[in-house]
Amino acid sequence: MTAPARVLIVGTGLLGTSLGLALNRADVGVEVWLSDLDPRRAALAGDLGAGRVGAPESGPDVAVVAVPPRATPMVALTLLRLYPHCSVSDMASVKSQPQAVIDGHLDVRARFVGGHPMAGRERSGPEGARADLFAGQPWVVAPGSFVGAVHLDRVLELVRLTGAEPVVMSAGRHDEAVAVVSHVPQVVASAVAAGLVSATPSALDLAGPGVRDVTRIAASDPQLWLEIVTANAGPVAVGLSEVVDRLTRVRDALSELAANPDSSTGTFTDISTDRDIHERSESELRALLVAGNRGRALLPGKHGAAAVEYAVVPVVIPDEPGALARLFVAAGEAGVNIEDVSIEHVPGQPVGLVELSVRPDQAVELTDALQRGGWRVH
Amino acid sequence: MTAPARVLIVGTGLLGTSLGLALNRADVGVEVWLSDLDPRRAALAGDLGAGRVGAPESGPDVAVVAVPPRATPMVALTLLRLYPHCSVSDMASVKSQPQAVIDGHLDVRARFVGGHPMAGRERSGPEGARADLFAGQPWVVAPGSFVGAVHLDRVLELVRLTGAEPVVMSAGRHDEAVAVVSHVPQVVASAVAAGLVSATPSALDLAGPGVRDVTRIAASDPQLWLEIVTANAGPVAVGLSEVVDRLTRVRDALSELAANPDSSTGTFTDISTDRDIHERSESELRALLVAGNRGRALLPGKHGAAAVEYAVVPVVIPDEPGALARLFVAAGEAGVNIEDVSIEHVPGQPVGLVELSVRPDQAVELTDALQRGGWRVH
Numbered sequence: 001m002t003a004p005a006r007v008l009i010v011g012t013g014l015l016g017t018s019l020g021l022a023l024n025r026a027d028v029g030v031e032v033w034l035s036d037l038d039p040r041r042a043a044l045a046g047d048l049g050a051g052r053v054g055a056p057e058s059g060p061d062v063a064v065v066a067v068p069p070r071a072t073p074m075v076a077l078t079l080l081r082l083y084p085h086c087s088v089s090d091m092a093s094v095k096s097q098p099q100a101v102i103d104g105h106l107d108v109r110a111r112f113v114g115g116h117p118m119a120g121r122e123r124s125g126p127e128g129a130r131a132d133l134f135a136g137q138p139w140v141v142a143p144g145s146f147v148g149a150v151h152l153d154r155v156l157e158l159v160r161l162t163g164a165e166p167v168v169m170s171a172g173r174h175d176e177a178v179a180v181v182s183h184v185p186q187v188v189a190s191a192v193a194a195g196l197v198s199a200t201p202s203a204l205d206l207a208g209p210g211v212r213d214v215t216r217i218a219a220s221d222p223q224l225w226l227e228i229v230t231a232n233a234g235p236v237a238v239g240l241s242e243v244v245d246r247l248t249r250v251r252d253a254l255s256e257l258a259a260n261p262d263s264s265t266g267t268f269t270d271i272s273t274d275r276d277i278h279e280r281s282e283s284e285l286r287a288l289l290v291a292g293n294r295g296r297a298l299l300p301g302k303h304g305a306a307a308v309e310y311a312v313v314p315v316v317i318p319d320e321p322g323a324l325a326r327l328f329v330a331a332g333e334a335g336v337n338i339e340d341v342s343i344e345h346v347p348g349q350p351v352g353l354v355e356l357s358v359r360p361d362q363a364v365e366l367t368d369a370l371q372r373g374g375w376r377v378h
Numbered sequence: 379m380t381a382p383a384r385v386l387i388v389g390t391g392l393l394g395t396s397l398g399l400a401l402n403r404a405d406v407g408v409e410v411w412l413s414d415l416d417p418r419r420a421a422l423a424g425d426l427g428a429g430r431v432g433a434p435e436s437g438p439d440v441a442v443v444a445v446p447p448r449a450t451p452m453v454a455l456t457l458l459r460l461y462p463h464c465s466v467s468d469m470a471s472v473k474s475q476p477q478a479v480i481d482g483h484l485d486v487r488a489r490f491v492g493g494h495p496m497a498g499r500e501r502s503g504p505e506g507a508r509a510d511l512f513a514g515q516p517w518v519v520a521p522g523s524f525v526g527a528v529h530l531d532r533v534l535e536l537v538r539l540t541g542a543e544p545v546v547m548s549a550g551r552h553d554e555a556v557a558v559v560s561h562v563p564q565v566v567a568s569a570v571a572a573g574l575v576s577a578t579p580s581a582l583d584l585a586g587p588g589v590r591d592v593t594r595i596a597a598s599d600p601q602l603w604l605e606i607v608t609a610n611a612g613p614v615a616v617g618l619s620e621v622v623d624r625l626t627r628v629r630d631a632l633s634e635l636a637a638n639p640d641s642s643t644g645t646f647t648d649i650s651t652d653r654d655i656h657e658r659s660e661s662e663l664r665a666l667l668v669a670g671n672r673g674r675a676l677l678p679g680k681h682g683a684a685a686v687e688y689a690v691v692p693v694v695i696p697d698e699p700g701a702l703a704r705l706f707v708a709a710g711e712a713g714v715n716i717e718d719v720s721i722e723h724v725p726g727q728p729v730g731l732v733e734l735s736v737r738p739d740q741a742v743e744l745t746d747a748l749q750r751g752g753w754r755v756h
Contacts, residue, residue: 097639118584138583169580177581185570185592187663190670191624192563195617197673202547203555205516206496207677210595214563215677217588218670226664233659234636239573240629244622246569251618258612261475281611285565286604292568292596295575299585299593314505316425322710324719328703338702340721353426353505378422378505 003157004030004087008060010075012036012045015091015117016066017129020050022162025131030161033060045126059083062154064115065090069227073101080108087151089115089158093178094231095142095171103144110148113155114171116140116178117164124221135163142171179235186217186225187236188243193218250288253281310339311363313356316376327354327375334369336362381535382408382465386438388453390414390423393469393495394444395507398428400540403509408539411438423504437461440536442493443468447605451479458486465529467493467536471556472609473520473549481522488526491533492549494518494556495542502599513541520549557613564595564603565614566621571596628666631659688717689741691734694754705732705753712747714740 007023009016012034024032032051036042039053046053063079065072069092076098079088088111092098095114102112117139139159143152159166169177193215196204229236260277317323324343331338340357358366370377385401387394390412402410410429414420417431424431441457443450447470454476457466466489470476473492480490495517517537521530537544547555571593574582607614638655695701702721709716718735736744748755 118586120586140584167580167583173578173580174584177578177584180573180577180581181585181589184573185589187628187666188566188570188621188625189588189592190666191621191628192566193671193673194624194666194669195558195562195620195673196676197669199558199673199676200555202545202551203558204676204678205545206518206552206555207559208496208498210567211559211563212677213591213594214567215670215674216591218667218674220667222664222667222671225667226660229632229663230635230656230660233632237629237632237636240625240632242573243566243569244625244629246572247566247618247622247625250565250569251615251622254607254611254615254618257608258615278608282604282608285607286600288565288568288572289596289598289600289603291572291575292593293571293600295571295573295577296593296596298574298577298582299590300582320715324716325703325706325710328706332700332703337698341702341719343716343718355505376425378425 003161004061004154006031006033006056006058006060006062007051007158008033008035008055008063008079008086009051009066010035010063010079011066012042012050012126013066014120014124014126014128015133016064017045017048017050017126018119018131018133019064019066019091019117019162020045021048021129021131022134023158024049024051028161031056041126045129048126048129050126050129060086062087062089062158064088064158065092068092068224069094069098069231073098076102076112077105077108080105080111087111087113087154089113089141089155091115091117092231093182093228095140095174097231099142099144099171103146106146109144109146111151112144113147113151114142114144115155115159116142116174117159117162119164132163134159137164138167139164140174141166141168142174143168144171175232176235179232179239183229183232183236184239184243186220187229187240189215189218246288250285253284257281310357311360313358313363313366313370314378315354315356315370316378317352317354324354327356327370330370330373330375331356331358331366334366336366336369381539382439382532384409384411384434384436384438384440385429385536386411386413386433386441386457386464387429387444388413388441388457389444390420390428390504391444392498392502392504392506393511394442395423395426395428395504396497396509396511397442397444397469397495397540398423399426399507399509400512401536402427402429406539409434419504423507426504426507428504428507438464440465440467440532442466442536443470446470446602447472447476447609451476454480454490455483455486458483458489465489465491465532467491467519467533469493469495471560471606473518473552475609477520477522477549481524484524487522487524489529490522491525491529492520492522493533493537494520494552495537495540497542510541512537515542516545517542518552519544519546520552521546522549553610554613557610557617561607561610561614562617562621564598565607565618567593567596624666628663631662635659688735689738691736691741691744691748692756693732693734693748694756695732702732705734705748708748708751708753709734709736709744712744714744714747 009020020032023030034042034045034051034053042053063086065075067075072090072092076088103109117134119133119137156166338356342355367377387398398410401408411433412420412423412429412431420431441464443453445453450468450470454466481487495512497511497515534544720733745755
């Protein structure tokens with residue numbers, strides 16, 4: 001085993017402090033040390049239980065750099081120089097650029113092993129840190145071409161100690177992947193949100209949950225994202241080009257449609273001289289919407305959750321105390337385990353709709369049993 | 379007062395059924411009738427308490443068209459012809475196009491008053507309907523140039539009866555507003571999600587909550603959105619052009635950056651012959667990210683959010699058949715009505731966390747009763 005005994009975390013923001021909290025537990029058996037340019041932030045992380053402030057006299061086995069992306073290579077090199085036997089990793093969202101800088105330093109590069117935990121929160125700073133932030137989440141480990149096996153092993157072991165699932169891939173593949181699933185969506189969310197700046201107050205009053213979801217991450221720290229996106233400029237530019245192409249095709253189709261309104265729509269007759277334009281425009285838009293459906297469906301559910309598909313049995317119940325209990329008792333007597341339940345509550349109505357999620361092979365059984373018991377199952 | 383006595387709702391999907399649930403209550407005093415092309419769907423809406431299936435013999439005072447956008451003008455005209463004294467409204471997401479069609483029918487157009495409740499859910503169909511779907515939400519009423527005052531009054535009164543806040547604006551202003559806050563974000567979300575189709579499985583495994591939020595609405599019904607977006611083609615094309623321009627500027631800046639990597643980044647020196655390129659690229663990206671921050675901050679929170687606040691009582695339960703039933707029986711015996719419930723399922727764990735939502739004044743009572751019964755309440 002290559003479990004590290006002493007870990008130094010440099011940078012006690014959300015990620016660094018969460019790492020400290022995950023490692024600094026009796027059952028893990030690691031000595032955790034914390035450092036930050038801002039001593040108050042390090043002290044707060046220490047107070048929260050992430051480790052002790054300072055650096056071990058005999059040097060750490062592993063040092064983890066948890067600072068903003070642009071400072072990452074410099075801090076990593078500093079630590080590689082300070083501690084000649086230490087494995088050094090990082091937590092930055094881009095991997096090729098820091099690796100390239102460190103690979104220029106021939107005598108230390110074997111000890112650097114880049115990493116990127118796929119975890120985060122809207123909140124930043126040690127206050128938002130959580131010991132279970134990484135549990136069950138992928139943590140990319142991206143060893144460079146010159147990595148030493150012992151250092152890779154140590155960093156993999158450290159990742160496992162946090163409860164995360166190490167995923168080994170090259171820096172290049174990592175950066176292309178995060179461009180698609182993170183950096184491009186981030187820039188696009190900002191581009192949509194930027195359009196709200198010139199919207200009228202009455203238009204903003206009509207905003208619903210859809211635009212709120214699409215633009216939520218546009219509230220993120222501009223400096224952090226400036227550093228991330230510029231450090232991954234090539235793959236992000238490629239991804240943005242594809243989005244621009246898709247939007248341009250639909251925009252052109254809609255412009256053509258707007259210039260040739262369909263005279264037949266909504267009347268009892270269906271005669272139009274502009275059928276071609278309409279069919280072309282519609283097929284362009286439909287193709288995008290359908291591709292969007294497909295792409296969205298490819299996203300895994302919550303990490304780890306292998307997304308079991310349950311069958312849903314909808315039951316109308318009287319909205320009175322005890323009705324739910326009677327329903328669950330009835331399900332239990334049928335020998336069916338309720339995996340999930342959602343209640344559509346209709347305030348002021350004497351009935352409600354309860355949706356019971358059960359294993360698909362039990363849905364018919366449950367439906368029959370409930371109907372025999374007088375329940376209104378749909 | 380011009381409160382309608384008999385309301386006919388044509389189309390019992392999410393919106394139509396929710397409207398029925400909101401109106402069909404003793405304290406509202408309206409007779410609600412339901413119709414749908416699919417009789418099973420109308421029957422389910424009726425069973426849920428949204429009204430009686432059929433049409434009133436003496437004809438309705440107000441008929442509300444709650445069918446897909448493209449069918450809206452035709453169904454509205456049909457009702458205007460069938461019921462010569464009836465005010466007719468609709469619930470479609472675009473207003474100019476149906477209004478223009480109806481304005482072509484000189485003898486009935488005074489009785490049509492377009493409407494659009496700013497409310498919805500990811501779910502569709504009567505199963506997702508809720509009586510409080512409109513409560514506290516804006517409901518745009520867009521009277522045409524030829525509207526009769528009595529019909530406008532009746533529709534405004536109907537909107538108020540649902541608990542919504544009527545917002546009177548022209549069809550044109552409405553359509554421009556929803557292009558910005560709804561239709562453009564919808565198309566852009568699809569364009570991002572479409573990029574996931576060609577992503578590798580290992581890239582998809584790295585997807586986090588950010589891309590899930592940005593693409594959530596890309597899972598919506600393509601046919602519905604095809605009808606909405608093509609019916610509002612002009613304003614959506616304008617909004618998409620602006621997004622395309624913003625993304626193109628950033629894409630160009632990043633391409634330039636990728637072609638001229640900053641040799642200084644991450645080293646101890648800071649000498650670069652490419653300072654200009656870097657500053658130009660960064661300022662382009664920074665401007666977008668900052669504008670995104672500003673635009674996002676302009677979005678109001680949840681509309682009105684008069685939504686009843688429940689107290690949440692978290693209970694840890696063993697993940698075994700019958701446990702939920704026993705919990706609900708215990709709650710029922712304590713005389714407490716469960717308003718909502720959510721289950722945090724922890725795969726592979728022998729326990730689950732159930733959150734019971736109850737009226738705030740019953741939370742302590744429930745907690746005490748459950749604890750006395752040996753439940754692990756937090």
